[in-house]
Amino acid sequence: MNIQMSKLLKKLANSIEEGDEEKVKNYCRLLLEKGAEPTDIIERGMVEGMRSLGQKFERKGAFISDLLMAGAAFEAGMEVLKPLITRVKRKERLGRIVLGTVQGDLHYIGKRLVAIVLETEGFEVIDIGEDVSPDEFATSTERTKADILGMSCLLSTTAGYMKQVIEELEKRGIRKKVKIMIGGAAVDEEFARTIGADAYAPDAFRAVDVARKLLRR
Amino acid sequence: MDQITHRERVLRTIEHQEPDRVPILFGNHSVYSINDMPPYGYRALCEYLGIKNYPTPVVNPVGNTLNIDRRVLDRFHVDFEFISPVAPDVEVLPNNLIRVLHLNGTLFKQVGNLYTLAGDTFCPLHDAKTIEDIENYPYWTDYNNPLYYEGKAKEAKKLHEESDYAIISDDTPVSFGEMYQYLLGFDRKLIDIRRRPEFFHAVMEKIWQGCQTFLENWLTEVGDYIDLQLIYDDQGMQDRTIFSLEDFRKFIKPYWERYIKLVRKYTKAKLVIHSCGSNYTIFPEIIEVGFDAYHTLQPFAWNMEPWRLKKEFGNKICFIGGFDHQKILPRSTPSEVKEFVKGLIYDYAPGGGYIFAPTHDIGGEVPPENIVAGFDAAFEYGRYPIEIKNRPDFYERAFTSSRRGFP
Numbered sequence: 001m002n003i004q005m006s007k008l009l010k011k012l013a014n015s016i017e018e019g020d021e022e023k024v025k026n027y028c029r030l031l032l033e034k035g036a037e038p039t040d041i042i043e044r045g046m047v048e049g050m051r052s053l054g055q056k057f058e059r060k061g062a063f064i065s066d067l068l069m070a071g072a073a074f075e076a077g078m079e080v081l082k083p084l085i086t087r088v089k090r091k092e093r094l095g096r097i098v099l100g101t102v103q104g105d106l107h108y109i110g111k112r113l114v115a116i117v118l119e120t121e122g123f124e125v126i127d128i129g130e131d132v133s134p135d136e137f138a139t140s141t142e143r144t145k146a147d148i149l150g151m152s153c154l155l156s157t158t159a160g161y162m163k164q165v166i167e168e169l170e171k172r173g174i175r176k177k178v179k180i181m182i183g184g185a186a187v188d189e190e191f192a193r194t195i196g197a198d199a200y201a202p203d204a205f206r207a208v209d210v211a212r213k214l215l216r217r
Numbered sequence: 218m219d220q221i222t223h224r225e226r227v228l229r230t231i232e233h234q235e236p237d238r239v240p241i242l243f244g245n246h247s248v249y250s251i252n253d254m255p256p257y258g259y260r261a262l263c264e265y266l267g268i269k270n271y272p273t274p275v276v277n278p279v280g281n282t283l284n285i286d287r288r289v290l291d292r293f294h295v296d297f298e299f300i301s302p303v304a305p306d307v308e309v310l311p312n313n314l315i316r317v318l319h320l321n322g323t324l325f326k327q328v329g330n331l332y333t334l335a336g337d338t339f340c341p342l343h344d345a346k347t348i349e350d351i352e353n354y355p356y357w358t359d360y361n362n363p364l365y366y367e368g369k370a371k372e373a374k375k376l377h378e379e380s381d382y383a384i385i386s387d388d389t390p391v392s393f394g395e396m397y398q399y400l401l402g403f404d405r406k407l408i409d410i411r412r413r414p415e416f417f418h419a420v421m422e423k424i425w426q427g428c429q430t431f432l433e434n435w436l437t438e439v440g441d442y443i444d445l446q447l448i449y450d451d452q453g454m455q456d457r458t459i460f461s462l463e464d465f466r467k468f469i470k471p472y473w474e475r476y477i478k479l480v481r482k483y484t485k486a487k488l489v490i491h492s493c494g495s496n497y498t499i500f501p502e503i504i505e506v507g508f509d510a511y512h513t514l515q516p517f518a519w520n521m522e523p524w525r526l527k528k529e530f531g532n533k534i535c536f537i538g539g540f541d542h543q544k545i546l547p548r549s550t551p552s553e554v555k556e557f558v559k560g561l562i563y564d565y566a567p568g569g570g571y572i573f574a575p576t577h578d579i580g581g582e583v584p585p586e587n588i589v590a591g592f593d594a595a596f597e598y599g600r601y602p603i604e605i606k607n608r609p610d611f612y613e614r615a616f617t618s619s620r621r622g623f624p
Binding site: 019060062063064065066068069072103104105106107108109112130131155156157159160185186188191202203 | 252254326328329331333334335336337403404407408410411412454455456457458459460461464494542543544547548580581582
């Protein structure tokens with residue numbers, strides 16, 4: 001990879017971090033013209049930008065507007081690259097994750113952020129929405145053969161449903177086939193342990209570390 | 218025996234004086250109430266307290282009891298009463314949706330027994346792109362409708378003259394601070410401030426017009442009789458503020474300033490801001506715009522430890538809240554609750570400037586014995602001069618066992 005290409009990838013990464021969709025699309029096109037592989041553009045440009053934003057987020061130097069903008073910019077870049085990715089395989093998917101907000105709770109932003117970051121890192125995310133019943137969680141997990149089930153919850157009043165989901169999985173004999181991670185303002189590590197979940201993640205970026213650890217990826 | 222009136226106790230506290238005891242807030246408002254839902258909730262609380270023949274709970278769409286029996290409030294030594302506009306106009310729609318007409322047609326969705334804000338796809342203006350879309354929206358509330366204010370001046374006057382409670386006036390029927398996300402969705406708000414700031418401000422102008430009309434009418438009726446005016450506008454997440462400080466200053470603060478300026482024209486009432494989550498980085502702004510008091514004090518949100526807030530901002534603003542509804546209320550024993558409340562009093566109460574209250578409405582999952590233990594502890598330990606010698610063990614551990622921790 002030549003210096004010019006590296007510089008363009010760096011600029012692409014910066015544009016992801018800034019959430020600038022137009023710039024991202026332009027750099028993706030430019031990189032393709034220069035002969036860069038779509039997988040390199042994704043991994044060494046766009047994902048790098050997202051990771052850099054993640055570090056900034058950890059230092060509390062970035063906010064959820066930044067994350068949503070970067071997510072949209074990432075998608076814009078993928079639109080340019082997608083037609084080519086079917087031919088050039090993106091690195092193997094890290095795992096399949098079913099995500100949902102528990103019954104009685106319609107909060108979605110936190111879950112969406114988790115989905116954005118997991119997807120940019122190469123996980124396959126199936127978002128099954130909000131107000132999801134234990135039955136629906138279990139059925140989706142079973143049907144999609146998910147590696148991880150992620151549950152989100154903002155309200156302390158509905159946190160109890162997480163336990164019911166786990167009980168439903170046990171009832172169907174599939175609890176051991178899937179790792180369970182939880183997140184949201186109403187829960188914490190202690191709560192995860194109490195209900196028998198495998199892990200808790202406090203924010204979208206740490207959800208990636210947790211998911212990797214759970215699947216040993 | 219109480220030496221001074223409830224109202225005096227509250228007002229002295231806000232002025233950073235030590236009255237006879239820490240005032241206590243709980244009651245008929247969506248962020249200070251208790252849910253009427255299983256397994257516990259309002260009914261279980263009444264039963265636990267041995268209060269019988271209470272009126273059937275009247276609840277708002279999100280499940281909060283709005284007619285808590287005064288016997289319950291008196292049992293908890295509550296120093297407040299709320300006054301709210303009349304707001305009964307709700308339209309039932311298919312797909313478990315309701316349209317709340319006094320909230321500019323905001324849609325709520327039924328989940329289980331409750332209604333909750335319906336989420337982005339149901340926000341009536343989620344796809345609005347131009348200011349024409351905003352102007353042409355048919356559900357802008359006419360806040361000149363006398364229905365909203367009917368009988369309220371009389372009610373406020375009666376409360377003011379015949380009771381000695383501190384009276385809180387409520388802006389829920391306009392929800393000014395949060396109306397943007399009600400109508401367009403939170404995702405839109407987060408993105409619009411960056412991508413189309415002019416559009417954002419244009420929508421806020423439209424929302425403000427309604428709010429201004431409401432405040433002028435409402436405060437003309439009740440302004441002389443109220444002690445506190447409450448605005449709510451959540452700015453915090455668990456680990457930081459929702460917006461960067463720069464965005465906050467550009468997109469939120471100017472509207473708070475307007476709101477405060479207008480309220481001050483009509484009433485001498487103190488101004489309270491309710492904002493959930495971690496608000497640490499914007500506390501200087503909250504103080505600078507002129508709020509007299511701040512509610513929630515979620516102790517486990519980032520940098521919101523009581524001793525930190527008291528030390529850094531305690532002489533500039535009155536604190537309301539701290540009685541944690543996320544972990545302490547639902548997941549502790551009554552004796553732990555008592556210890557926690559003792560710790561809150563130890564940190565917040567000296568020198569005045571602290572009103573004890575739950576950080577948010579109390580959910581149906583909270584056992585009544587925990588609620589009672591908390592309010593009893595606030596009354597027991599909140600007597601001035603504060604005689605607690607150090608932070609109780611449980612309280613300290615609650616903050617140190619893990620970052621957002623729980624013992």
